[in-house]
Amino acid sequence: MALIAGPTASGKSALAVALAKSLCGTGTGALVVNADASQVYADLRILSARPTDDEMEGVPHRLFGHIDAAEAHNAARWSDEARGVIAEARITGQVPVLVGGTGLYLRTLLYGIAPVPEIDPAIRAAVRALPVPEAHAELAKADPDAAARLAPADATRVARALEVVRSTGRTLGQWQQQREGGIADDIALTPLILLPPRDWLRDRCDRRLARMFDQGAVEEAETLLARRLDPDLSAMRAIGVPQIASHLRGEIDRKEALERAQAATRQYAKRQFTWFRHQPPADWLRHEESLNNDSVGNLAIILRDKLLTG
RNA sequence: GGACAGGUGGCCGAGUGGUUAAAGGCAGCAGACUGUAAAUCUGCCCGGGUUUCCGUACGCUGGUUCGAAUCCAGCCCUGUCCA
Numbered sequence: 001m002a003l004i005a006g007p008t009a010s011g012k013s014a015l016a017v018a019l020a021k022s023l024c025g026t027g028t029g030a031l032v033v034n035a036d037a038s039q040v041y042a043d044l045r046i047l048s049a050r051p052t053d054d055e056m057e058g059v060p061h062r063l064f065g066h067i068d069a070a071e072a073h074n075a076a077r078w079s080d081e082a083r084g085v086i087a088e089a090r091i092t093g094q095v096p097v098l099v100g101g102t103g104l105y106l107r108t109l110l111y112g113i114a115p116v117p118e119i120d121p122a123i124r125a126a127v128r129a130l131p132v133p134e135a136h137a138e139l140a141k142a143d144p145d146a147a148a149r150l151a152p153a154d155a156t157r158v159a160r161a162l163e164v165v166r167s168t169g170r171t172l173g174q175w176q177q178q179r180e181g182g183i184a185d186d187i188a189l190t191p192l193i194l195l196p197p198r199d200w201l202r203d204r205c206d207r208r209l210a211r212m213f214d215q216g217a218v219e220e221a222e223t224l225l226a227r228r229l230d231p232d233l234s235a236m237r238a239i240g241v242p243q244i245a246s247h248l249r250g251e252i253d254r255k256e257a258l259e260r261a262q263a264a265t266r267q268y269a270k271r272q273f274t275w276f277r278h279q280p281p282a283d284w285l286r287h288e289e290s291l292n293n294d295s296v297g298n299l300a301i302i303l304r305d306k307l308l309t310g
Numbered sequence: 311g312g313a314c315a316g317g318u319g320g321c322c323g324a325g326u327g328g329u330u331a332a333a334g335g336c337a338g339c340a341g342a343c344u345g346u347a348a349a350u351c352u353g354c355c356c357g358g359g360u361u362u363c364c365g366u367a368c369g370c371u372g373g374u375u376c377g378a379a380u381c382c383a384g385c386c387c388u389g390u391c392c393a
Contacts, residue, residue: 118345119345
């Protein structure tokens with residue numbers, strides 16, 4: 001299995017397709033598997049930069065745009081789906097090429113995650129309705145360790161820790177003693193991390209957002225917003241959606257919305273950089289140059305040969 | 311030409327005599343990261359010195375004062391209005 005990870009707009013999708021085609025050229029089937037949290041949403045074709053049919057060049061793509069925006073997807077669910085796709089590929093003899101920028105998802109797939117059961121919806125709703133300071137105060141009573149470990153303002157993690165103790169009776173820390181579902185020991189992984197120069201990436205991010213706006217991003221967001229879904233859903237928080245929503249409400253003009261979305265993208269890319277620089281194992285191959293047609297071709301061949309020789 | 315308003319650190323924007331290297335926000339940089347992760351959070355952010363040290367700084371010049379971003383004078387510039 002190949003894995004190509006890196007920040008948005010680093011050119012990973014094109015590389016994945018090039019690799020898949022290169023494999024096909026040697027008679028080995030391949031399929032591209034999405035490992036990007038927002039690209040799973042059907043409603044976000046443009047805003048999540050989902051590959052177009054042209055860009056897929058006939059290579060099968062899986063886990064792209066298969067989830068409705070009303071659903072709350074998450075790392076464990078994605079990991080289950082990916083495991084399924086990988087198992088199928090093993091049967092058909094195809095090489096899975098994972099591409100994506102969501103480090104947590106990849107880590108969950110490879111190394112597993114704590115087997116916390118589903119949270120009681122009523123408890124979840126109650127916890128998430130709490131203002132962060134109150135949630136943290138509650139957490140200090142229910143799970144002092146977690147409260148001490150977490151930043152009091154860290155809304156997401158404080159809520160998670162609190163809903164877990166309340167719903168399961170065990171603390172998150174206790175659950176996290178175990179990890180389940182990782183496939184790292186069962187597969188031969190050929191990983192590549194793209195860490196291109198920041199100015200190059202920044203420029204690509206800016207241009208890509210501008211293109212998205214030209215190609216209907218505003219309309220796409222408008223359609224999604226018309227569904228009046230819970231604004232806390234991940235699809236509703238994808239980069240571009242809140243900014244365009246603000247524009248459609250008349251608060252800012254289109255240009256301002258674009259600029260804010262571009263800034264959000266740059267900041268996102270930065271966080272991905274930090275993750276991929278430090279979180280993955282040190283022995284994963286890292287590529288710190290920008291990509292062009294030649295280097296994509298070369299990298300595809302390097303990865304292909306590694307995959308074929310084991 | 312005249313009348314007002316205003317010129318603050320990369321940007322926006324507080325601050326009207328000392329405790330102000332100057333609130334706050336944005337952008338930027340660095341970091342964290344186990345079920346909303348395109349999320350959430352933490353630190354840094356004038357220059358140098360890698361603990362409360364030095365230098366420079368609030369349009370410019372000069373003045374008042376023990377002490378000024380804050381008061382005074384002149385000048386330059388910007389916006390609005392009247393000509």
